[in-house]
Amino acid sequence: MTKPFLSIRAVRKTFGAFVAVHDVTIDVPKGEFLTFLGPSGSGKSTTLYAIAGFQDPSSGDVLLEDKSLLSVPSHKRNIGMVFQRYTLFPHLSVAENVAFPLRVRHRPDAEVKRKVADMLSLVRLENFADRFPGALSGGQQQRVALARALAYDPPILLMDEPLSALDKKLRQEIQAEIRRIHRETGVTILYVTHDQEEALHLSDRIALFKEGRIEQIGTGEDLYVRPASEFVAGFIGNSNFLPAEHLETAAGAATVRLADGSIVTGLTAAEPFSKGQKVRLMVRPEALSLTPGPASAALAVDIVDTAFFGDRRRVVARTPGGDEIDVRPTSDTIDPAGATAGSGQRIFFDPAAAFLFPA
Amino acid sequence: MLLDYNRLGWLRVALAGFTMLVAAFLLLPVVFIVLLSFGSSRWLAFPPPGWTLKWYQQLFADPAWIDAALTSAKIAAMSAILAVVIGLFASFALVRGEFRGRQVLRGLLLTPMVLPVVVFAIAAYAFFLRIGLAGTTVGFVIAHTVLALPFAIIPITAALEGFDKSIEDAAIVCGASPLQARLRITLPSIRIGIFSAAIFSFLASWDEVVVAIFMASPTLQTLPVKIWGSLRADLSPVVAAASSLLVGLTLCLMIVTALLRRKLSR
Amino acid sequence: MHGNSLRRGSIAGLPAGSGGALPALVLVGLFFVVPVVALLLRSVTDPEPGLQNYAALFGSGTYVRVFLNTFLVAAVVTAVTIVVAFPVAWMLAIMPPAFGSIVFGIIILSMWTNLLTRTYAWMVLLQRTGVINRTLMGMGITQEPLPLINNLTGVTIGMVYIMLPFMILPLVGTLRAIDPMTLRAAALCGATPFQAFRRILLPLSLPGIAAGGLMVFVMSLGYFVTPALLGGTSNMMLAEMIAQTVQSLLNWGLGSAAAFVLLVVTMALYVLQLRLVGGKRPAGGL
Numbered sequence: 001m002t003k004p005f006l007s008i009r010a011v012r013k014t015f016g017a018f019v020a021v022h023d024v025t026i027d028v029p030k031g032e033f034l035t036f037l038g039p040s041g042s043g044k045s046t047t048l049y050a051i052a053g054f055q056d057p058s059s060g061d062v063l064l065e066d067k068s069l070l071s072v073p074s075h076k077r078n079i080g081m082v083f084q085r086y087t088l089f090p091h092l093s094v095a096e097n098v099a100f101p102l103r104v105r106h107r108p109d110a111e112v113k114r115k116v117a118d119m120l121s122l123v124r125l126e127n128f129a130d131r132f133p134g135a136l137s138g139g140q141q142q143r144v145a146l147a148r149a150l151a152y153d154p155p156i157l158l159m160d161e162p163l164s165a166l167d168k169k170l171r172q173e174i175q176a177e178i179r180r181i182h183r184e185t186g187v188t189i190l191y192v193t194h195d196q197e198e199a200l201h202l203s204d205r206i207a208l209f210k211e212g213r214i215e216q217i218g219t220g221e222d223l224y225v226r227p228a229s230e231f232v233a234g235f236i237g238n239s240n241f242l243p244a245e246h247l248e249t250a251a252g253a254a255t256v257r258l259a260d261g262s263i264v265t266g267l268t269a270a271e272p273f274s275k276g277q278k279v280r281l282m283v284r285p286e287a288l289s290l291t292p293g294p295a296s297a298a299l300a301v302d303i304v305d306t307a308f309f310g311d312r313r314r315v316v317a318r319t320p321g322g323d324e325i326d327v328r329p330t331s332d333t334i335d336p337a338g339a340t341a342g343s344g345q346r347i348f349f350d351p352a353a354a355f356l357f358p359a
Numbered sequence: 360m361l362l363d364y365n366r367l368g369w370l371r372v373a374l375a376g377f378t379m380l381v382a383a384f385l386l387l388p389v390v391f392i393v394l395l396s397f398g399s400s401r402w403l404a405f406p407p408p409g410w411t412l413k414w415y416q417q418l419f420a421d422p423a424w425i426d427a428a429l430t431s432a433k434i435a436a437m438s439a440i441l442a443v444v445i446g447l448f449a450s451f452a453l454v455r456g457e458f459r460g461r462q463v464l465r466g467l468l469l470t471p472m473v474l475p476v477v478v479f480a481i482a483a484y485a486f487f488l489r490i491g492l493a494g495t496t497v498g499f500v501i502a503h504t505v506l507a508l509p510f511a512i513i514p515i516t517a518a519l520e521g522f523d524k525s526i527e528d529a530a531i532v533c534g535a536s537p538l539q540a541r542l543r544i545t546l547p548s549i550r551i552g553i554f555s556a557a558i559f560s561f562l563a564s565w566d567e568v569v570v571a572i573f574m575a576s577p578t579l580q581t582l583p584v585k586i587w588g589s590l591r592a593d594l595s596p597v598v599a600a601a602s603s604l605l606v607g608l609t610l611c612l613m614i615v616t617a618l619l620r621r622k623l624s625r
Numbered sequence: 626m627h628g629n630s631l632r633r634g635s636i637a638g639l640p641a642g643s644g645g646a647l648p649a650l651v652l653v654g655l656f657f658v659v660p661v662v663a664l665l666l667r668s669v670t671d672p673e674p675g676l677q678n679y680a681a682l683f684g685s686g687t688y689v690r691v692f693l694n695t696f697l698v699a700a701v702v703t704a705v706t707i708v709v710a711f712p713v714a715w716m717l718a719i720m721p722p723a724f725g726s727i728v729f730g731i732i733i734l735s736m737w738t739n740l741l742t743r744t745y746a747w748m749v750l751l752q753r754t755g756v757i758n759r760t761l762m763g764m765g766i767t768q769e770p771l772p773l774i775n776n777l778t779g780v781t782i783g784m785v786y787i788m789l790p791f792m793i794l795p796l797v798g799t800l801r802a803i804d805p806m807t808l809r810a811a812a813l814c815g816a817t818p819f820q821a822f823r824r825i826l827l828p829l830s831l832p833g834i835a836a837g838g839l840m841v842f843v844m845s846l847g848y849f850v851t852p853a854l855l856g857g858t859s860n861m862m863l864a865e866m867i868a869q870t871v872q873s874l875l876n877w878g879l880g881s882a883a884a885f886v887l888l889v890v891t892m893a894l895y896v897l898q899l900r901l902v903g904g905k906r907p908a909g910g911l
Contacts (some may be wrong), residue, residue: 054366054809074360074812075821087810091828101814104824145810152815360812361826362805364719370818378716381709382728385735385789388746391756395749403749405756445648452646461643468649471657473895475847477864478884479661481871486660505657508649566739569849573872586741590854594749602742609737613730 004063005030005188006051006156011060013046020046022212023060028190030155033182035191037199037235038209044192047209048158051190053077064156075104080149080187081158084165086141088133094144095120095129101152119147122181139170143177150185159191163198175201196236200224208232228270230357233282240288240325242281242299243359246273254356256281259321264297266351271358278359285328287353290315296348301325303341317347389606396599403596414600424601427585431565434496434581438503439511439561445504446511446556453512454519465516472509476569479506484573494576502570507560514559518552519545551623558616665888668881678882688866688883695863698777698852699845702784706792706841707834709785714796719805736790744854747783748774751855775857783855784848788841795840799833832901839898843891863887 004027013021021043028034036044049055051062053074062069069077088097098119102112120126123143133141142162149157159178163171179202182189193199199206200220207217208231216228220236227233230241244256247263249272255265256279264281273279292298301317304324308314315327327347360366367374391405396414398407418424453465471479483502484493492498522545530540546553568583575584582601589598668678682688717725735743750756751773758770773779803826811821849864856862861869863883870880 052809052813054360054363074809075815075817077813078815079813081810081813083806083810085804085806087804087806089807089811089825089829100811100816100824104814104816104820148810148814361808361818361821362719362800362803363809364721374712374716375720377712378720378728381713381789382731385786386731388743388750388786389734389738391750392742392746402754404754405759445652448645448647449649450645452643456643456646458643464643464646464650467658468646468653471653473843473891474661475849475864475887475891477847477849477867478664478888479657481867481880481884482660482664483656484871485667485877486656486663501652501656505653508653512649562737566741568741569868572868583739583741586739586745587850590741590745590748594745594752598745599749602739602745605739605742609734609739613733613737 004028005032005065006190007061007063007066008047008051009061009063011047011050011057011062013043013050013055014058019212021050021057024212024214026207026214026217028188031186031188033189033191033202033204035193035199035203035206036209037193037196037206038215039194039235042209043212044207044209045160048160048190048192051156052079052081052158078152078154079156079158080152080154081160082142082145082149082162084161086133086138086145086165088141088144088148090133092132093129094125094131094133094136097133097144098147098151100148105152115151119151122150122184123147123177137170138166139174142166142174146178146181150181150187155188157187157189159189161193162191164193164195171198178202200236206236208235227282227355230280230282233355233357238285238326238328239282240285240323242283242319242323242325243321244279244281244356246275246277246279246356248275249273253351256356258299258319259323260300260319262298262300264351264354266295266297267354267356268352269356273356273358279356280359281354281356283349283354285314285326288325288327288347288349289329290327290345290347292346292348293350295350295352297351297354298346298348299325301345301347302343303345305341315347317345392599393603393606396596396603398596401596403594403599414596417597418600418604421597423580424582424585424597427580427582430496430580431582434499434503435561435564437500438507438564439557441500441504442507442511442560442563443515443553443556446508446515446560447553449508450512450515450519454516455524465512468512469509471505476506476567480570480573483570487574493574494579496579499571499574499579499581502574503564503567506567506570507563510559510563511556514552514555515549516552518549522548551620554616554619554623558612562612661888664881665885667877668885671878671881678878681879682882682886691861691863691866692886694860695846698780698784698856698860698862699842701777701781702788702845703838703842705781705785706788707838710789710792710796710837711830711834713789714793714800717793717797718800732790732793735786740787740850743786744783744851747779747786748854751779751782774855777856777860779855779857780852780860780862783851784845787851788845791844792837792841795837796830796833799830803829836898836901839894839901843894843898846894847887847891 006028008024008026008028010023010025011021012019012023024043024047026034036047038044046055050057051069053069053072056070089100092100095116098116099112102115107115116129117126120129123146125140125143125147128136128140128144133144136144145162163174166174175198191199191202203220205218206220206223208215208223210231216223216232218226223232223236227236233239234241242258244258244264247255247257249255249269252268253265254267254269254273255263256267257263258281267281299319301319303315303317305316306313312328315329317325317327319325325347361370364371395403395405395407397410397412398405399409399411399413400407449468453461453468479502487493487498487502492501526548527540527545530544531537535543566583567581568587571581571584572587575581586598586601589595669676671678713728717728752758753770753774755773757773761767761771773782807829808821808825811825812818816824847864848862849868852862853865853868856865864887867880867883867887870876870883
């Protein structure tokens with residue numbers, strides 16, 4: 001990792017007796033796209049607001065290039081921000097909205113004009129300069145907000161759930177836009193969302209928040225493939241959990257007994273378990289298949305339902321213990337026509353792709 | 360940040376300080392009048408050289424003050440009842456009716472609130488002189504009902520607009536007659552609006568000076584007319600005593616309003 | 626009997642749902658519209674048909690001065706009211722309700738207290754030997770009592786006192802409707818508090834200021850009681866002049882003409898105010 005550009009040091013925020021953020025520490029290198037992901041109330045927005053200067057942390061520090069930001073008022077922090085609600089200035093035209101940060105900095109008119117034109121072409125709204133925010137769609141307003149936030153070349157751009165007010169199609173469109181702009185400008189982006197797909201799609205790294213703490217930080221792939229906890233596994237991607245009992249761990253490979261008595265071996269354990277400890281086995285739906293592979297573990301199930309989704313098929317299975325299992329075999333591992341509802345069938349997975357978490 | 364109470368910094372101190380000053384400015388005359396009414400100085404010196412109840416004794420010993428207060432109460436009560444009843448019917452038409460010119464009608468019925476009272480005062484005075492109602496209780500009540508009507512219509516229409524008519528329809532589907540549905544479902548639901556209408560239209564008449572000055576006769580005076588006459592003559596502390604009682608009445612009304620609202624909105 | 630059948634006939638002919646408005650319409654029509662129209666007719670018929678009353682009104686320096694003075698007082702009162710009300714409304718819009726409700730209580734108390742009582746209090750406070758002059762002299766700020774009553778100062782103080790609630794309460798609504806995030810966005814964009822105020826907060830509250838200001842202006846134009854008691858003879862306002870012309874001089878023609886002028890100005894501004902309140906797009910401060 002390169003030298004930290006923005007450094008969040010043990011930031012803590014309490015509201016009365018409630019601790020919203022527990023000593024969060026993150027280093028962000030220049031140019032990174034870092035996403036704060038988590039359910040609502042997990043402290044991700046509060047952390048972002050501390051960086052923006054809307055709320056002072058109760059303790060801890062926020063450093064930008066080794067200088068503390070905390071004593072700097074918001075208007076001198078030189079940070080760009082895009083909000084959930086678009087927060088455009090309703091009495092100013094699109095061009096004047098984008099020009100606002102430059103005008104308050106007393107930049108010369110010619111520069112303002114040029115910069116506004118650049119920004120509007122960056123977000124592809126050249127033809128909307130004279131419109132008022134009220135006459136724009138939600139997606140257009142959010143693009144204006146993006147242009148306004150980037151107009152003064154801030155080193156950091158904060159985005160607080162910027163897509164949550166938009167419908168699905170627009171969300172995807174603007175996501176692509178944000179990726180392109182991040183690529184073209186190289187700005188460091190801190191992005192808050194509760195949508196894991198959005199986080200996976202956009203980010204270099206994801207910090208997953210839970211109850212005011214960072215549960216895991218890493219690339220999307222890290223979080224998906226190597227989840228540090230059941231919470232991470234459950235929050236990122238889809239997953240199946242099966243109750244099991246830990247028997248032994250030898251050379252990093254754990255062996256468990258499932259509820260139906262079958263033994264599975266060669267599993268990855270998130271932490272050391274004792275013999276006989278109750279654990280939960282997690283396996284991703286797409287790691288399951290209906291045909292055995294070279295080193296497969298097998299589960300005896302009833303197939304309850306199958307559904308066809310075009311690029312894949314979804315199979316719902318149930319273990320004898322009553323746990324429902326979501327199976328989404330990728331097309332190359334299954335003959336799509338092969339799955340039919342019925343009892344006494346088997347599904348397979350590679351134990352290396354499964355994880356054990358404490359119950 | 361200018362709208363974040365916790366992030367205003369020194370500006371918050373300045374704004375809060377200014378707000379307290381203005382609150383003091385608004386409260387000062389009211390408190391002052393009450394204090395002076397207990398002061399012993401004939402010339403309203405402040406701080407008073409001593410404390411006394413004699414202005415209240417003089418007030419209650421003077422039948423003219425008592426008469427004026429009773430007249431005011433009577434006229435205000437009648438005007439308020441009329442305004443609320445007429446306003447209630449009008450509000451149903453204004454909110455529920457489907458006819459052209461509804462907005463024009465609303466504008467017309469609210470005009471007495473907007474037109475300078477002095478214009479209505481001399482107009483009503485001339486008109487009532489001609490039809491023989493000047494200086495009569497009936498004339499007073501009619502003129503004050505006209506002035507109070509907008510204060511009844513505004514809260515009732517507001518309450519009615521906030522009431523979901525489908526609830527009334529549901530009652531009718533359940534077998535209630537349209538009249539029963541209105542009496543038993545709709546009226547109780549908009550009672551806060553009706554209650555506000557009663558308070559406001561009562562105050563509109565009780566405090567009304569300008570029409571009253573023109574309409575009053577030597578034998579029929581309302582309290583504001585009596586105060587007006589005393590003010591023009593001299594600044595007697597008896598007026599301070601009467602004023603303090605009015606302040607007391609206002610406070611009672613505010614408390615009753617707050618309590619009833621809390622109870623009704625439950 | 627005749628009236629009864631006429632009424633019934635008209636109800637049958639009335640459009641759906643309008644029947645309930647009939648009593649109100651009769652009341653306002655008969656005892657408001659008819660008297661006011663009759664009064665206005667009087668301005669062109671009393672003492673004889675013609676426009677001589679209007680000629681007298683606009684031809685006399687005395688009356689023109691009353692007009693000008695009325696506008697002056699209303700304008701001064703409106704300006705002072707706006708300047709005083711805005712910070713209070715601002716604070717009330719954002720402060721915690723526990724403190725705010727006390728201030729709201731004081732505003733309501735002041736607003737509901739009898740108009741004459743409030744004016745009387747100011748007469749006592751502002752008189753030559755009143756508390757304010759004694760305090761100022763006691764503190765050595767002035768040697769002689771200041772003339773605070775029977776002049777523009779007295780009227781302004783008394784009127785501002787009465788108008789403040791009418792400005793503060795709607796402004797609180799306007800300010801509460803502004804998203805605080807908009808101001809945060811302005812700050813992050815680099816706007817100093819002053820720039821954010823001048824370029825964002827003020828323009829966004831301008832529709833409320835304009836609507837409230839117009840209302841205060843209209844009410845001040847036609848005000849009678851407070852100017853009559855706190856103002857001086859040299860700066861009489863229109864309402865007082867109308868009352869005096871009719872009551873003391875018994876000149877109904879002239880009084881009616883003046884009343885008509887007041888009515889036209891008031892109604893025109895009222896319609897303008899309705900437009901402002903009804904308008905969707907903020908008027909803008911560009």
